[in-house]
Amino acid sequence: MDSSSNVFTFISPTLPPALAASIIIIAALFFSPGGLAWALSRKRSTIPGPTGILLALSGSAAHVSLAALARSFQAIRLMAFSVGLTRFIVSSHPETAKEILSSSSFADRPIKESAYELLFHRAMGFAPFGEYWRNLRRISSTYLFSPKRVSSFEKQRSEIGEGMVCEIKRMMERNGVVEVKRMLHFGSLNNVMLSVFGKKYDFGNAEGMELESLVKEGYELLGVFNWGDHFPLLGWLDLQGVRRRCRALAARVNVFVGKIIAEHKRKDHGVRIDEVESGDFVDLLLGLEEKERLSDSDMVAVLWEMIFRGTDTVAILLEWTLARMVLHPDMQAKAQAEIDSVVGSSRPVSDSDIQHLPYLQSIVKETLRMHPPGPLLSWARLAIHDVNVGDHVIPAGTTAMVNMWAITHDEAIWSEPQKFNPDRFIDEDVNILGSDLRLAPFGSGRRVCPGKTMALATTHLWLAQLLKSFKWVPSKNGVDLSGNLKMSLEMKNPLVCVAIPRY
Numbered sequence: 233m234d235s236s237s238n239v240f241t242f243i244s245p246t247l248p249p250a251l252a253a254s255i256i257i258i259a260a261l262f263f264s265p266g267g268l269a270w271a272l273s274r275k276r277s278t279i280p281g282p283t284g285i286l287l288a289l290s291g292s293a294a295h296v297s298l299a300a301l302a303r304s305f306q307a308i309r310l311m312a313f314s315v316g317l318t319r320f321i322v323s324s325h326p327e328t329a330k331e332i333l334s335s336s337s338f339a340d341r342p343i344k345e346s347a348y349e350l351l352f353h354r355a356m357g358f359a360p361f362g363e364y365w366r367n368l369r370r371i372s373s374t375y376l377f378s379p380k381r382v383s384s385f386e387k388q389r390s391e392i393g394e395g396m397v398c399e400i401k402r403m404m405e406r407n408g409v410v411e412v413k414r415m416l417h418f419g420s421l422n423n424v425m426l427s428v429f430g431k432k433y434d435f436g437n438a439e440g441m442e443l444e445s446l447v448k449e450g451y452e453l454l455g456v457f458n459w460g461d462h463f464p465l466l467g468w469l470d471l472q473g474v475r476r477r478c479r480a481l482a483a484r485v486n487v488f489v490g491k492i493i494a495e496h497k498r499k500d501h502g503v504r505i506d507e508v509e510s511g512d513f514v515d516l517l518l519g520l521e522e523k524e525r526l527s528d529s530d531m532v533a534v535l536w537e538m539i540f541r542g543t544d545t546v547a548i549l550l551e552w553t554l555a556r557m558v559l560h561p562d563m564q565a566k567a568q569a570e571i572d573s574v575v576g577s578s579r580p581v582s583d584s585d586i587q588h589l590p591y592l593q594s595i596v597k598e599t600l601r602m603h604p605p606g607p608l609l610s611w612a613r614l615a616i617h618d619v620n621v622g623d624h625v626i627p628a629g630t631t632a633m634v635n636m637w638a639i640t641h642d643e644a645i646w647s648e649p650q651k652f653n654p655d656r657f658i659d660e661d662v663n664i665l666g667s668d669l670r671l672a673p674f675g676s677g678r679r680v681c682p683g684k685t686m687a688l689a690t691t692h693l694w695l696a697q698l699l700k701s702f703k704w705v706p707s708k709n710g711v712d713l714s715g716n717l718k719m720s721l722e723m724k725n726p727l728v729c730v731a732i733p734r735y
């Protein structure tokens with residue numbers, strides 16, 4: 233008997249040698265660093281990381297689990313792991329994160345089945361790096377996200393903010409408490425709908441209810457961890473029903489958004505580029521020159537994506553911020569004193585006041601640090617071709633993530649990272665728009681969030697309006713800061729609190 237037969241006999245004297253050999257090979261692949269998908273790769277991983285198939289990514293605190301794993305494997309800069317047949321790397325270090333995010337080799341995104349079925353591969357966020365994506369990016373940064381365009385939306389933003397103030401008073405009279413998330417969600421949804429579709433919705437009637445139901449189903453489908461994305465057989469079987477539900481939703485979305493596009497076409501003008509200040513984004517897309525114009529189905533994808541990207545990120549950020557204000561009454565009072573001294577009580581807050589409210593801006597920064605809405609930077613990047621990160625070769629097709637949550641909670645980078653302390657940003661001005669990877673909640677590089685200016689303008693104005701109008705105090709339920717990572721990092725137990733009018 234040769235030595236290899238001895239090994240097989242050792243595994244089990246009753247197993248046939250071929251089966252025993254297969255078990256050994258599978259076990260060797262499974263237990264090699266970085267796990268199965270890395271072991272099957274033509275380039276062996278030189279990056280530290282857990283063996284096996286990582287289940288942590290499917291949990292509601294994947295960012296926390298990945299941060300702990302990176303620490304335990306001493307793989308802060310770069311860690312490799314596998315989920316099914318998908319190869320991953322994740323960085324929890326600002327320098328390596330910058331290297332990944334700013335590299336054109338990582339300018340693609342992996343497309344989950346749900347995104348594909350909802351046609352998002354034709355929208356900006358998932359479109360492959362190339363001419364089509366560049367065109368979308370150029371059109372939207374010129375006509376939807378430019379500073380001029382964002383400031384032209386001030387009136388609607390401010391009216392929606394005032395509407396929320398009235399709604400809060402009604403909720404307080406009716407229930408004695410405010411369900412913050414619900415109110416912010418509808419305000420934010422209408423804000424996006426007005427900028428993009430030029431239309432506001434009443435969520436009490438049939439059309440508003442249909443919109444809300446489409447958005448809710450879309451969030452669930454895009455947020456769900458679909459095992460089929462990583463195990464081809466499970467994908468084929470569609471055991472979680474993701475494909476079936478996506479197809480049903482895509483049909484309803486086509487009808488809903490298709491109707492809005494048709495209404496705009498009936499207006500029979502197609503806004504000229506020089507008239508764009510007065511039109512919405514659909515008008516603009518319809519008025520584009522022949523060579524840039526999108527097909528109707530591509531327009532549905534582009535417009536629909538804006539709703540998903542733009543609505544809950546802002547609502548969730550504001551909910552976390554208000555939760556912090558409830559928990560830290562001293563900081564709330566300081567922000568209110570700042571607003572009182574700049575704005576006073578006789579006039580409403582406006583966009584132009586925000587630059588004079590540094591403490592309020594620091595509160596938002598500190599909330600983004602402690603509770604980034606996209607702790608793993610929402611949607612990951614994909615290596616387009618073989619590329620080096622540090623000394624390691626990353627094969628084409630590897631999914632790359634940045635654990636922004638791990639970076640913003642690292643005590644080697646931030647002093648007392650667990651402490652909510654807006655003053656740290658008064659002492660040091662940190663740019664949060666993508667140039668400083670110690671705090672880059674909107675990502676960085678070519679695929680940085682194009683909606684960041686709009687998101688911050690909305691968050692600052694609404695926060696100022698809400699703090700100016702009310703003193704926020706806990707309800708009998710208190711405040712639970714546990715998070716739940718779905719499409720964004722939400723509060724696990726939505727904030728319910730008491731708002732006492734200040735005037």
Ligand code: HEM
Pocket residue numbers: 333356357358369424537538539541542543545546549605606609610611612673674675676677678679680681682683684686687
């Ligand atoms: C607090 C609010 C927001 C946060 C924290 C946020 C965060 C992010 C992040 C982390 C990315 C990925 C960046 C990267 O890969 O480097 C992203 C991409 C994107 N965001 Fe935002 N976002 C917010 C608001 C918005 C808004 C209001 C819109 C539009 C209405 C928007 C539209 C997009 C789009 C279209 C992309 C994909 C860009 C591309 O792949 O080229 N976001 N966002």
